[in-house]
Each structure stands twice: as C-alpha cells, then as structure tokens.
Amino acid sequence: xxxxxxxxxxxAGSYYFSGNEAVAEGAIAAGCRYYxxxxxxxxxxxxxxIAVRFKEVGGVFMQMEDELASICSVIGAVWAGAKAMTATxxxxxxxxxxxxxxxxxxxxxxxxxxxxxxxxxTGQATRVGxxxxxxxxxxxxxxxxxIALSPWSVQEMYEHSIEAFNLAExxxxxxxxxxxxAVAHLRERLEVQATVRxxxxxxxxxxxxxxxDSMDGVPPMPAFGEGERLLVTGSTHDEFGIRxxxxxxxxxxxxxxxxxxxxxxxxxxxxxxxxxxxxxxxxVVAYGFTARSALFAVExxxxxxxxxxxxxxxxxxxxxxEAIRDVGRSAxxxxxxxxxxxxxxxxxxxxxxxxxxxxNQTNGEIIHxxxxxxxxxxxx
Numbered sequence: 001x002x003x004x005x006x007x008x009x010x011x012a013g014s015y016y017f018s019g020n021e022a023v024a025e026g027a028i029a030a031g032c033r034y035y036x037x038x039x040x041x042x043x044x045x046x047x048x049x050i051a052v053r054f055k056e057v058g059g060v061f062m063q064m065e066d067e068l069a070s071i072c073s074v075i076g077a078v079w080a081g082a083k084a085m086t087a088t089x090x091x092x093x094x095x096x097x098x099x100x101x102x103x104x105x106x107x108x109x110x111x112x113x114x115x116x117x118x119x120x121x122t123g124q125a126t127r128v129g130x131x132x133x134x135x136x137x138x139x140x141x142x143x144x145x146x147i148a149l150s151p152w153s154v155q156e157m158y159e160h161s162i163e164a165f166n167l168a169e170x171x172x173x174x175x176x177x178x179x180x181x182a183v184a185h186l187r188e189r190l191e192v193q194a195t196v197r198x199x200x201x202x203x204x205x206x207x208x209x210x211x212x213d214s215m216d217g218v219p220p221m222p223a224f225g226e227g228e229r230l231l232v233t234g235s236t237h238d239e240f241g242i243r244x245x246x247x248x249x250x251x252x253x254x255x256x257x258x259x260x261x262x263x264x265x266x267x268x269x270x271x272x273x274x275x276x277x278x279x280x281x282x283x284v285v286a287y288g289f290t291a292r293s294a295l296f297a298v299e300x301x302x303x304x305x306x307x308x309x310x311x312x313x314x315x316x317x318x319x320x321x322e323a324i325r326d327v328g329r330s331a332x333x334x335x336x337x338x339x340x341x342x343x344x345x346x347x348x349x350x351x352x353x354x355x356x357x358x359x360n361q362t363n364g365e366i367i368h369x370x371x372x373x374x375x376x377x378x379x380x
C-alpha cells in the first residue's frame with residue numbers, strides 16, 4: 001500500500017467555509033496540483049478558489065473553452081504525472097461522458113466534482129437537485145465501473161474530496177464527488193487536521209501499465225517521460241497498451257478486469273452510516289443533503305415513540321448492497337426520499353426484501369423534514 005501521512009496545506013483548526021470552498025481545500029490537501037475547468041453554476045466557486053490557491057501551493061490552473069476540453073486536459077495531466085480534477089454541474093457533466101468512458105478504459109485516476117442542480121437540460125441552474133446519480137454510473141457507453149461519493153455536509157465536502165483522490169489513485173478509476181447545490185452553497189464549520197492521509201500513485205519500472213496478476217487487479221501506473229514504453233489508447237488493448245480491436249479474448253480480459261477491480265473490492269469501498277436501526281420498524285434510506293432532513297425527521301419520530309431509523313449512503317457507486325440487504329431483513333418497511341424521480345429507489349428495491357416506497361421531489365427545493373415525518377407516519 002502507498003498511504004502516507006503528510007502535513008496539511010491549511011493550518012489545523014476551525015474554518016467557516018462553504019461546501020465549494022471546502023472541496024477546493026480538500027483537493028489541494030490531497031495533492032491535486034492541476035485543475036482544468038469551465039465556470040458553471042452552482043460549482044463555479046470551486047474553480048474560483050482553486051485559481052487563487054494554486055498560486056500559493058504551486059499548482060497549475062487552466063480555464064478551458066468548455067467541459068469537453070476540461071476533462072480531456074485533466075486526463076492528459078494525469079498521464080503527465082499529476083493528481084488532477086475538474087468540477088462541473090448538469091449540462092457540463094453530460095458533455096464529459098465520452099471522456100469519462102475513455103478514462104475508465106485507460107484506467108486514468110481523476111476526480112470530477114458534480115454539483116447537482118435541478119434538471120433536465122438547463123433546468124434551474126441556481127436550484128437544488130439530485131438527478132445525476134444514474135448518469136454518474138451509466139453516462140458513458142459500455143461496461144465499466146466508477147466510484148461515486150455523496151457528501152452531506154461542508155465537513156464531508158472536504159473529507160470526500162481527499163477520499164476521492166485516494167480512491168482514484170488506489171484503484172486507477174474516475175471518482176465522482178456528487179455534491180448538491182444545497183451543500184455546495186451551505187456555510188458551516190469545518191474542522192481541519194494538521195495532517196492528511198493520502199495515497200500516492202504506485203509505480204514499478206518495467207511492468208505492463210494495463211495488466212497485472214495482483215489480487216486487487218490494479219496495475220502500477222507510469223507517466224510519460226519516465227522511460228517506459230507507454231501507449232494510451234481508448235481502443236481495446238493488451239497489458240502493454242497495444243491495440244487489439246479484433247481480439248475477443250483481449251477485450252473480454254480487459255473489460256472483466258476493469259470491472260472486477262472495483263466490484264471485488266466493493267466491501268472496502270462502499271460506506272454507510274446508521275442511526276437507530278436496532279428495532280427500527282421503518283428505515284429511511286437517504287443520501288446527500290436529503291439525509292440531513294431524514295436524520296432530523298427520524299429523531300422527531302423517535303421522540304413520539306415511532307420506531308424509525310436511518311441508513312445514510314455515503315457511497316452510491318459501487319452500491320452498498322449488503323447494508324441494504326441487512327436493513328431489508330430487519331425492517332418491515334423502507335422509505336427512500338430523493339430530490340429526483342426515484343433513481344436510488346430502484347437500487348434499494350433490488351436488495352431489500354421488504355416493502356420499499358419512495359418519496360420524490362423535483363421542485364428545486366430541499367425535502368423538508370416534516371414531509372418525511374408525515375410519510376413515515378403514513379407508512380406506519
């Protein structure tokens with residue numbers, strides 16, 4: 001393993017940051033030194049802060065002409081040896097999808113922060129939504145895996161940004177921080193530690209960059225200029241990067257490995273948090289900003305004697321199916337509140353062997369705790 005404890009880039013202590021500012025600081029703390037992006041509401045403050053802070057930490061900032069150029073520039077920077085990221089929202093995330101597929105098949109470790117807003121289309125650029133989770137998983141064509149994190153606080157916008165870089169480097173995969181407008185523009189206290197635990201890129205001279213016999217399925221990753229014979233192609237390739245577009249065995253081997261390196265490590269990657277699950281008759285499964293409303297609602301219900309609990313999904317992809325199975329075995333009913341039309345509801349229904357219902361809201365507003373309370377009471 002290549003984890004290392006390093007000195008943080010901010011003095012330890014308490015800060016009053018917005019979620020977007022916290023993302024920028026988390027990325028810098030994790031070692032991000034290249035950012036390419038295009039301004040888009042409600043993520044623009046990430047780029048604005050990085051443009052200033054990179055001057056202080058020796059990073060390189062590039063404002064690109066659009067989101068296609070942004071993510072392609074990030075891919076190039078990663079193969080030049082940098083830890084790199086971009087941030088976007090809605091339409092910009094859509095434009096990035098082809099390059100995300102390229103990053104997946106070339107096993108390029110990068111971070112994309114998607115600050116979700118009310119869609120589809122241009123939608124309501126300044127309002128909140130959670131409608132990009134299926135796009136994060138299935139936005140590009142073919143079979144591949146990504147990792148997607150769902151922060152619910154300014155603290156987690158900082159911590160998940162660090163974790164995103166660690167996971168990207170550890171598994172050589174695109175990682176998404178799926179924030180929402182509500183948490184991106186929320187201001188609250190952030191606690192910063194003196195040191196940061198980071199994962200440094202694994203390198204091993206003379207080994208194939210796209211194949212490995214190791215149990216985790218993740219090959220070491222060289223950079224251009226380090227003396228390796230390096231070919232990087234989005235076409236099917238063998239372990240040395242040589243194109244094999246007519247070889248069915250090469251394609252099957254490549255696709256199987258880039259999927260299995262995530263799925264086989266699902267237990268290490270997927271992360272949840274729970275409250276009041278012991279004896280809970282109804283469990284609310286929530287994520288992102290909606291989980292804040294859900295926790296408040298569950299605590300209100302508990303005060304009135306209702307046996308409600310909360311399972312919060314901190315990781316959406318790979319989906320924490322075992323945690324959902326456990327809830328489905330113990331609870332009588334599950335409620336899934338979402339600021340979309342039920343994108344994660346279907347995933348919960350796959351694994352929870354009990355009655356599952358959704359609470360959906362797509363009006364550009366957060367889901368109020370009292371609405372969750374009323375829904376749980378109706379279910380009970």
